[in-house]
Amino acid sequence: GCTDTGADTATEPSGSGELTKIRVASLPIAETGALWAAIDEGIFEDHGLDVEVVPAQGGAQAIPALLSGDIQFAVGQPFGPFRADLQDLGVVVVSNYASSLPEGKDVNAVVALADSGITRPSDLEGKTVSVNSLGAAGDLTIMKAVQDDGGDPATIEFVEVGFPEAQAQLDAGNIDAAWVPDPFMSKIVAEGGTLVVHPYQVTIPGLPLLVNIATQKLMDSDPELVEAYSTAMAEALDWADANQEAVRAAIVTNMEIPEAAAAGITLPKFTAELDVDALEQLAALGVEFGVIESKPDLDRLIKQQ
Amino acid sequence: MTLYTSTVVVPRTRSRAWKRVGESMLFALGLPFLLLVIWGISSSIAPAQFFPSPLRIAQAFVNTWVGPAFVTDVLPSLARLGLGIVLSVLVGIVAGTVIGLVRWLRELLEPLLEFFRAIPPPVLIPVFTLLMGLTDSMKIFVIVFGAVWPVLLNTIEGVRSTDSVMKETAQSFSLTRAERLRFLVLPAASPRIMAGVRQTFSVALILMVISEMFVSSSGLGYKITYFQRNYLIAEMWSGIVLLGLIGVFLALIFSVIEKRVLRWYHGIKEVERA
Amino acid sequence: MPETLLKVEHLNKVYESSTGNVEAIGDISFTMQRGELVCIVGPSGCGKTTLLKCIAGLLRPSAGTVELDGKIVSGPPANMALVFQEYGRSLYPWLTVRGNVELPLRHKKLSRAEKDALIDDALLAVGLDHAGGSFPWQLSGGMQQRVAIARAVAYQPEVLIMDEPFAAVDAQTRADLEDLVRSLHRERGMSILFVTHDIDESVYLGERVVVLSKSPTWVQEDLAIDLPAERDQITTRAMPRFTELRTYVYEQIQRAKRGQAVRPTS
Amino acid sequence: MPETLLKVEHLNKVYESSTGNVEAIGDISFTMQRGELVCIVGPSGCGKTTLLKCIAGLLRPSAGTVELDGKIVSGPPANMALVFQEYGRSLYPWLTVRGNVELPLRHKKLSRAEKDALIDDALLAVGLDHAGGSFPWQLSGGMQQRVAIARAVAYQPEVLIMDEPFAAVDAQTRADLEDLVRSLHRERGMSILFVTHDIDESVYLGERVVVLSKSPTWVQEDLAIDLPAERDQITTRAMPRFTELRTYVYEQIQRAKRGQAVRPTS
Amino acid sequence: MARSSAQTAHAVRKFALGAAGIAGFLLTWQLIPTLGIISPEFLPYATETLARFALELRDLEFWRNVGYTMTAWFLGLLVATVAAMVLGAGIGMVPFLRRATHTTVEFLRPIPSVALIPLAVLIYGIQLQAALVIVIFASFWQVFVQVLYGVADVDTVARDTARSFALTRAERVRFLVFPTMLPYLITGLRLAASVALILSVTAEMVIGNPGLGKVLVKYQNAGDWVGVYTIVIVTGLLGLVVNLIFRAVERKSLAWHQSIRAEEVL
């Protein structure tokens, strides 16, 4: 017989008519599990919000969509808003979404094949390392980690390889090491790869991974909505942090990955509390390694609710 | 029994030549200039973040592309582009001629070619990199993979539509296979082939950019994506402008080639337009 | 040494197409000796061009056979040249007049000088020696037709097939070209198959005139022309026998066109 | 009511092309009355087609003027139909024979029935009533040429320009078509400009025969044909005056071709 | 009729050959991971992928996604084609416009539509329209350039015919220009069809509007390579189906054209 795997998403819980419809852009990655789960849990509905998650690919699409007013919020890496602020696009960070783990196993890592001989950050000198997107938190923290470990970060050649393809490229010998999150991190390590370093953890512990982004225009025109979203989000994130199993279940259904794989994913710390200090440090790193010309105006950018 | 045709050669005067150059310059630059002015006016009336003024773009252009970036990012890209174009055209014409002439081959390959033609290159780039590594040849392969289709298809169709009387002429004089190719099939298909080549030039440029948008760390295409992702809007536009300029430059080269290859063809059409 | 060069036996050709089948040739049989000059006349659309194409191996007959030199024709034979009725389309617009004439000579093992001589002679013979550097589309219709003739002449074939080759030239040029064909035949011993609509021309040129019926076609008349071999535009055409023959052919064609002739039971 | 229809004055045409300029027409002047049938003869390549194209407004003269109905021709005039020498290329391969004939009628305000009647009549007149559904490339050369004639006839123009329209048809068909042209001229009063290489034809058809010199061209002879207006293939051609006239024209063409005639100082 | 059986025989042969080509490809694919050239983990076996494909075929959600993608494809292609035809024909037929727009066209053509995605998103948001802009921009040029060349290919005699019969502008476009450019247009359409498909999928991948591309990204992010290649196969097959449709259209609309005609005779 026929199946219909899309049936459940097609019948969105429409609830009562008073809900405000909002569209939120978010990558289809494991971290979004918290959002999916919280929506299913009805947390946003409780705050009068009907959230549609739009899978925008990276900040490059999400921020134009924000500016166009097609979506109201976006969940994205902090470097996106930095760049946007430097260009005076009128983007604000309203709250944190997820942060890397200050200790233990972090959410992402630089990994290499066992026979590569790369075991510590300074071994990366002169090697080809992949990141998913150049000139962002990934390569910055890796450079910093290498520098801290006594290596010369300028000799590393960074290339862009999507997270999913990284393992194949590693195996093919096209790259020496790869910066990947879970599930790829766990998979490579499980298959005998070396975990070289958790770059976030060793450079800026607890660095915000993802933040909630909106526009200044929306804050001016509809502060209640931003308020409602922030409150709902804060509640949702606290709830998600406490209910990791629900988050994993949401990952399994939305990303269609096997349950076993989802169980092995290292989840970040879900919290709405912004670590402004860490962001400051990240911006400083950006300036230090010449990725951005100057520091963004964090006072203007960060409108923590 | 002789017929006599007088040939009066009227020498082109210098001033006429200058007038022609001036006129074609006017034609070449008139509309772009007009559009530029409109853009400039509209961007000064309603300044928009994503549509900066031409001046701002020009500034960004100089800052971004004039200098070392030209050597490190643009030149390698252009070299790959050049190779990609040459290969695409060669492969397209050779394969297209064979496929167009040999019917069973056409029937064997057509579904396969159509299949591959429809696959988005971004999906295949990872596979290509696995097979060929993160090398220049991989990027060139991506360019060829995407840019070969216009020449290929046009060549196949051009070869197939060779005039029947011309074909019979070649047959009746027992022209050899090579002669038939050289003197009948290729020239007869050349208007179609050139239509394809013209498309290939710009498609190759697009694929050069795409090949650098994934699995890359330098090049014109990479830069454009980088600017795009970092909201360096004017810089991004300057990259697009550079692409357009390269396109115009390629079109210039192309029209020189076309003038030579299709001299007879333009001759027919032009004379009758007098 | 009357040796059979060409033998057409029960040739039948049906054009198949999605709009319906057309029987162009019903049943044609005739033979031709080596070194003969045979003219073919027949009503418009009766299948002369089709017949020539079958003989030249450009079309596959639907039934019957064409034998050349004792071998069944299955593809274009070497040493045969054709002047097409659609002369304009048979010239390659991307080659100059010289280039067009030279084209079939390319695979003949001749020195440059020999080739040039052949080309020059042929162009001179058709009165186009000044036009070698022009492209075909820069020429008048009659000039184009003469280029096609020059190309066939320069090729020096053993068998020459011409499909209404003088349709587009003026009377004087036509007379000159007729004499050219006669001399190719007489001096070089070329076997020539010549389709024309001009009855006088067919009688003047041919040693035999084959009259075709209207479509679906058979051979209505195969007439030997018993005029002296040495012919000339003024005296030959003035002969009473010439007039008799041309009148006879004319009548045959009129009957053919009206469909009065009775098909021979073969 | 001899009214001037066409006035060609000091017409000169030089083809300019990258391979060199060719002076096709030197200096041609002549006039034509409304309702006249004028035949033009001249050596191959002398510029007849060029002249017709200038008259039809398809080519711009390099010098001189063409006046039609007292107005200078600058583009193709309405109510004029052309039969092109390159008949094959002037038929549209994507249209059937009927479609080709119907094409110029489309913008005439006629009812469907009237159009059909016109098309049927024209196709019948050229003997192609059975071929209406075929495509041009399914026809023989002569049939194609007749389609082009039918198209011009069905268009019912006031001025009809024909460029060697019977070159590809057999003698019998040719005679029939000649009579068709005569009747168009006589019964419908059409003004006809007719280029031919057949001298007998020019004399038989025309009220005047214009002989052109070889290129660069001028009018070498403008001969009134004083044969009775009522003509018929057998009796007219048998008249002594007919023979006189055709011999005269033939001599003129021979002179033209040899370049013996002296250019009139105009 | 014998014809129909010959035709079916040919159709069978064609299908068998095409299938053989695909089979050969699948075999090669199967061999790559089997021989360990690429680890089966990253390039799954063809068999495995086909099995998954069969599974997807029974999933309604899959068909919904195909529907989304094909909607974007169809709308984009439609708008692009209509615009390119109108603009291409308009610009191609007016020399002034052709010259004046040349540089601008050459400037715009090489701009990769992928680079325009942010702008499209900025204007239309993460919506179908944004994807459409990308699809239209990319496929427009493919058709446009082909149309330009097609319009320039109008035969000169055919055009003179149209002019001399005073065809109206609309008639000229409909009966002369359009049929001439049709072969070019169809090639352009075939090119544009696959480009449009590619960009529909790419836009879904990058912008995130629903469709096969979005599914593909989902599979990618989950490291589900079998799923990824299943979608790749699906896009390829869609391309194949689209081409079949265009081939059928071509056979119908270009029955008169040399390329199709030649196939029937052989």
Ligand SMILES: Nc1ncnc2c1ncn2[C@@H]1O[C@H](COP(=O)(O)OP(=O)(O)OP(=O)(O)O)[C@@H](O)[C@H]1O
């Ligand atoms: N490609 C074709 N498809 C269908 N029918 C054709 C084709 N070519 C020719 N015919 C038909 O075959 C018949 C003979 O044509 P053919 O060209 O041999 O005549 P022909 O004797 O050369 O006439 P003409 O003297 O007018 O050149 C005609 O009725 C024509 O319609």
Ligand SMILES: Nc1ncnc2c1ncn2[C@@H]1O[C@H](COP(=O)(O)OP(=O)(O)OP(=O)(O)O)[C@@H](O)[C@H]1O
């Ligand atoms: N497009 C052209 N470009 C250059 N020269 C041309 C062109 N068309 C014709 N000519 C030249 O102009 C002269 C006259 O050509 P035209 O076609 O008018 O002759 P014609 O009298 O019609 O000859 P025919 O009886 O052979 O058809 C010829 O010498 C020819 O070479």
Ligand SMILES: [Mg+2]
């Ligand atoms: Mg014929």
Ligand SMILES: [Mg+2]
């Ligand atoms: Mg002429």
